[in-house]
Amino acid sequence: xxxxxxxxxxxxxxxxxxxxxxxxxxxxxxxxxxxxxxxxxxxxxxxxxxxxxxxxxxxxxxxxxxxxxxxxxxxxxxxxxxxxxxxxxxxxxxxxxxxxxxxxxxxxxxxxxxxxxxxxxxxxxxxxxxxxxxxxxxxxxxxxxxxxxxxxxxxxxxxxxxxxxxxxxxxxxxxxxxxxxxxxxxxxxxxxxxxxxxxxxxxxxxxxxxxxxxxxxxxxxxxxxxxxxxxxxxxxxxxxxxxxxxxxxxxxxxxxxxxxxxxxxxxxxxxxxxxxxxxxxxxxxxxxxxxxxxxxxxxxxxxxxxxxxxxxxxxxxxxxxxxxxxxxxxxxxxxxxxxxxxxxxxxxxxx
DNA sequence: GACCCGTGGTA
DNA sequence: TTACCAAGGGT
Numbered sequence: 001x002x003x004x005x006x007x008x009x010x011x012x013x014x015x016x017x018x019x020x021x022x023x024x025x026x027x028x029x030x031x032x033x034x035x036x037x038x039x040x041x042x043x044x045x046x047x048x049x050x051x052x053x054x055x056x057x058x059x060x061x062x063x064x065x066x067x068x069x070x071x072x073x074x075x076x077x078x079x080x081x082x083x084x085x086x087x088x089x090x091x092x093x094x095x096x097x098x099x100x101x102x103x104x105x106x107x108x109x110x111x112x113x114x115x116x117x118x119x120x121x122x123x124x125x126x127x128x129x130x131x132x133x134x135x136x137x138x139x140x141x142x143x144x145x146x147x148x149x150x151x152x153x154x155x156x157x158x159x160x161x162x163x164x165x166x167x168x169x170x171x172x173x174x175x176x177x178x179x180x181x182x183x184x185x186x187x188x189x190x191x192x193x194x195x196x197x198x199x200x201x202x203x204x205x206x207x208x209x210x211x212x213x214x215x216x217x218x219x220x221x222x223x224x225x226x227x228x229x230x231x232x233x234x235x236x237x238x239x240x241x242x243x244x245x246x247x248x249x250x251x252x253x254x255x256x257x258x259x260x261x262x263x264x265x266x267x268x269x270x271x272x273x274x275x276x277x278x279x280x281x282x283x284x285x286x287x288x289x290x291x292x293x294x295x296x297x298x299x300x301x302x303x304x305x306x307x308x309x310x311x312x313x314x315x316x317x318x319x320x321x322x323x324x325x326x327x328x329x330x331x332x333x334x335x336x337x338x339x340x341x342x343x344x345x346x347x348x349x350x351x
Numbered sequence: 352g353a354c355c356c357g358t359g360g361t362a
Numbered sequence: 363t364t365a366c367c368a369a370g371g372g373t
Binding site for chain 3: 047048049050051052053054055056058059093095096099126127128129130131132135147149150151152190191194197198203204234237
């Protein structure tokens, strides 16, 4: 531990945030917040869910499209599942979209359209875990909750020069983060630590020279900042293989399927296909002269690499195999597809 | 704690 | 090209 010197860490970070806060579409900046403005809890919740394991750059356009189409939690709750899943397509981690809808319908149907303000009540809602509950309570309701995300973990590990590997070190890092959380402006403080981690105290090549915490930072003093936080070694990704079948009717309609809610790409639209395993068997949705595409789809998921062989055929008029759906030429939007399925379509289109 | 769950940017 | 990484949550 460090000694008991007067370290006004939260004061330093808030002063830095007042000058350097990024202008984000879901954020009420420090000046407006000083004037008494608070961000809309709906927008805070939506942005925080989108930002789970996802970069600000990737979220921006999705956030604009969602809020333009569904400006309130009631509007989102009333939306059909397929529209929401389609709008989420490409952003990844599709369980977030399914839980987003569940949560919106709970808030709209049982809570009068108002998000609860307490961490514990928020924590019970679908898709809201420890981090997101703390973030909404702090940012939307200015409660002194401690957020612990990847940024805060990194900043705390470096500030205190903690070498214990993640994720085992989480409780210790949370304890250190809680000790620094102020009663004054906790919402701005939470965003300040995360902004610091995102822009200065970055995973690689941290900009220690311009960091507002460079003097009290123990890792900066030890020269260990760039190697923290330590992480437990991760398992290598195996490669799986599979087949997908693109069948188009003469009028331009496609044979597709809605994937089951559980599991990979759950609830999303996709092409009929085989299992994805080391050596899958072909599994065409109907008998036909299936043609091979010259190139395979390559895609990497969280825990495996995938190589897909693409087969194409003409879908006979009047045929709709059991368990599949016909998507008309004018209803079909490639942007409704998860990326791996869109890659197969792009490959077909390029042939 | 272990495992599952996407994607695009970056070195 | 490969591997790592990001405002995590659910089971």
